[in-house]
Amino acid sequence: xxxxxxxxxxxxxxxxxxxxxxxxxxxxxxxxxxxxxxxxxxxxxxxxxxxxxxxxxxxxxxxxxxxxxxxxxxxxxxxxxxxxxxxxxxxxxxxxxxxxxxxxxxxxxxxxxxxxxxxxxxxxxxxxxxxxxxxxxxxxxxxxxxxxxxxxxxxxxxxxxxxxxxxxxxxxxxxxxxxxxxxxxxxxxxxxxxxxxxxxxxxxxxxxxxxxxxxxxxxxxxxxxxxxxxxxxxxxxxxxxxxxxxxxxxxxxxxxxxxxxxxxxxxxxxxxxxxxxxxxxxxxxxxxxxxx
Amino acid sequence: xxxxxxxxxxxxxxxxxxxxxxxxxxxxxxxxxxxxxxxxxxxxxxxxxxxxxxxxxxxxxxxxxxxxxxxxxxxxxxxxxxxxxxxxxxxxxxxxxxxxxxxxxxxxxxxxxxxxxxxxxxxxxxxxxxxxxxxxxxxxxxxxxxxxxxxxxxxxxxxxxxxxxxxxxxxxxxxxxxxxxxxxxxxxxxxxxxxxxxxxxxxxxxxxxxxxxxxxxxxxxxxxxxxxxxxxxxxxxxxxxxxxxxxxxxxxxxxxxxxxxxxxxxxxxxxxxxxxxxxxxxxxxxxxxxxxxxxxxxxxxxxxxxxxxxxxxxxxxxxxxxxxxxxxxxxxxxxxxxxxxxxxxxxxxxxxxxxxxxxxxxxxxxxxxxxxxxxxxxxxxxxxxxxxxxxxxxxxxxxxxxxxxxxxxxxxxxxxxxxxxxxxxxxxxxxxxxxxxxxxxxxxxxxxxxxxxxxxx
Numbered sequence: 218x219x220x221x222x223x224x225x226x227x228x229x230x231x232x233x234x235x236x237x238x239x240x241x242x243x244x245x246x247x248x249x250x251x252x253x254x255x256x257x258x259x260x261x262x263x264x265x266x267x268x269x270x271x272x273x274x275x276x277x278x279x280x281x282x283x284x285x286x287x288x289x290x291x292x293x294x295x296x297x298x299x300x301x302x303x304x305x306x307x308x309x310x311x312x313x314x315x316x317x318x319x320x321x322x323x324x325x326x327x328x329x330x331x332x333x334x335x336x337x338x339x340x341x342x343x344x345x346x347x348x349x350x351x352x353x354x355x356x357x358x359x360x361x362x363x364x365x366x367x368x369x370x371x372x373x374x375x376x377x378x379x380x381x382x383x384x385x386x387x388x389x390x391x392x393x394x395x396x397x398x399x400x401x402x403x404x405x406x407x408x409x410x411x412x413x414x415x416x417x418x419x420x421x422x423x424x425x426x427x428x429x430x431x432x433x434x435x436x437x438x439x440x441x442x443x444x445x446x447x448x449x450x451x452x453x454x455x456x457x458x459x460x461x462x463x464x465x466x467x468x469x470x471x472x473x474x475x476x477x478x479x480x481x482x483x484x485x486x487x488x489x490x491x492x493x494x495x496x497x498x499x500x501x502x503x504x505x506x507x508x509x
Numbered sequence: 510x511x512x513x514x515x516x517x518x519x520x521x522x523x524x525x526x527x528x529x530x531x532x533x534x535x536x537x538x539x540x541x542x543x544x545x546x547x548x549x550x551x552x553x554x555x556x557x558x559x560x561x562x563x564x565x566x567x568x569x570x571x572x573x574x575x576x577x578x579x580x581x582x583x584x585x586x587x588x589x590x591x592x593x594x595x596x597x598x599x600x601x602x603x604x605x606x607x608x609x610x611x612x613x614x615x616x617x618x619x620x621x622x623x624x625x626x627x628x629x630x631x632x633x634x635x636x637x638x639x640x641x642x643x644x645x646x647x648x649x650x651x652x653x654x655x656x657x658x659x660x661x662x663x664x665x666x667x668x669x670x671x672x673x674x675x676x677x678x679x680x681x682x683x684x685x686x687x688x689x690x691x692x693x694x695x696x697x698x699x700x701x702x703x704x705x706x707x708x709x710x711x712x713x714x715x716x717x718x719x720x721x722x723x724x725x726x727x728x729x730x731x732x733x734x735x736x737x738x739x740x741x742x743x744x745x746x747x748x749x750x751x752x753x754x755x756x757x758x759x760x761x762x763x764x765x766x767x768x769x770x771x772x773x774x775x776x777x778x779x780x781x782x783x784x785x786x787x788x789x790x791x792x793x794x795x796x797x798x799x800x801x802x803x804x805x806x807x808x809x810x811x812x813x814x815x816x817x818x819x820x821x822x823x824x825x826x827x828x829x830x831x832x833x834x835x836x837x838x839x840x841x842x843x844x845x846x847x848x849x850x851x852x853x854x855x856x857x858x859x860x861x862x863x864x865x866x867x868x869x870x871x872x873x874x875x876x877x878x879x880x881x882x883x884x885x886x887x888x889x890x891x892x893x894x895x896x897x898x899x900x901x902x903x904x905x906x907x908x909x910x911x912x913x914x915x916x917x918x919x920x921x922x923x924x925x926x927x928x929x930x931x932x933x934x935x936x937x938x939x940x941x942x943x944x945x946x947x948x949x950x951x952x953x954x955x956x957x958x959x960x961x962x963x964x965x966x
Contacts, residue, residue: 319672499845
């Protein structure tokens, strides 16, 4: 009798546990679904808008009944979007190449070579890095304005490299500090010079963090607004971010669907890149934060 | 024998003083001809540069403005910021002084002089140290050996030089220049080359602190910036934590799919998302206002970012949009931390009778918090300077009648942008830059002091 009652109570407890488990599962999935809808809706909406016929904001719908690619065709024939895209690409490649080369070299030297002024150099770079890029950018703008250097894509690329360089140097220095010293010491004993050690041994080891630098510096100019807004002026020299911002502020009602198409063309490659390399990018950002 | 006695009688500072007067002289006394030649060459080079870049043979009355070379004219320009404005004469427009160009050239001259000063100190110290070394009975060292040794150690400097040059000209120089502008009257009423700019001391700081319209704007914007940074950081962290914990729950089906969806706001360029939200919250044509009217929740359209009577609505929506943009990064980060917590911890807690809430409170939260804390401070700083969300979403709107060139959602950084670019108040903008730098710098230094990066230097 007693045993039976005990078994019954156990069953009931198990059933309650089970019900609670199901309830929890349902609630969790409801929450996830709600957040997912909020996350996805704006993205679906802009893709829908880019496929909507008509140009105004009011005509944009998430799922257009008569979808059309006209906006994309307009984008490349009716606006300077293609030109902006190439401009951004140029700055992005320059920024990526320059940043990778300089960050690798400087990071290696600061990490592995002991020289006079090393500590002072690292500290100055650290302080520079605290000075928000934006503030430097405004000063660069005033200087370029008075020396007539504005409106140059190469100038923009160089300023972008310099702006991110202190951070990237610290990042590469921190990463290189954690690499084993055995290999390069052995190579030095075998008589390899600094350049050889750097090229043949260190570079391959530094590749994961260099890839991080390369991706972030390649994608940065596509999204950056402040520097190009300050340093570029003529319509033919705009970057995608500038162009999109102008499309949405200048001719608001008329051109919204074209803007949406432009936004999609800009966002898709970068989004895919980020999702594919997500683990990598998150670890890199975390490492940067730890190293100050 | 006599030479040893002679050497011993010469006190160590003597060649140092000689080097301080004429570069390299001390090295010559120390009988190191090679070094002496090197230091003297630096000295002579600077003087030759000054003379050739200047106009020293032109006339009888010498003025720094028309005859000075790289250094003299540079320093003159930095001190005076020009003396002759552009004027209309019978022969046409005369070429006046461009204060900003003069200031920049002066800065470059000053930086070069600083570099020369380093070489000068080096030569003096070298002369003293070598003499002391000899006096103590040390062996003679040949200049050639010294330079060879120096060359071996020079790899670092050569490798660093391209990066260094770029940083000096694109970061250091602009930063110094920006600091200097804060002490001038360089603004839209005073634009070179038409007008001269002059030094005004602390007037700009006094303006911000004493003119009520400026003080009111500054304090209002500053307070909102701090509130924004606190809420933006806390909300993204909290939601990121929640999503990460939920996704780590073993009841969740297809966690990878959910995770990828939640990562989208992080992966889509922020400028695109912010501009899309700006359109969605457009008062007149945006779908959200329309939707609220359609379901009868509001009688008329809501002007989210342009209604001056509801500044807090705009602020709240901006924070929500920022939450949308910012939580995935924390989610991804915390998700990584969660997978690294040993399952034994939870096992032990369960055996001790701890429920899910207690496990979360006493195991998950402390571990996550400890790992993510430095990033939280970094996130605070970047939210403090979050230009993108505010500028793209609201452009600082809605307008505020009490503010100077700022709207209700403007952060210090967007206000600064408007001051500089739209209103060309460069001097006030420079003051704001300094204020932001001091605030951000203090937080960063405090954060760094706690981290190990500095100690490992």
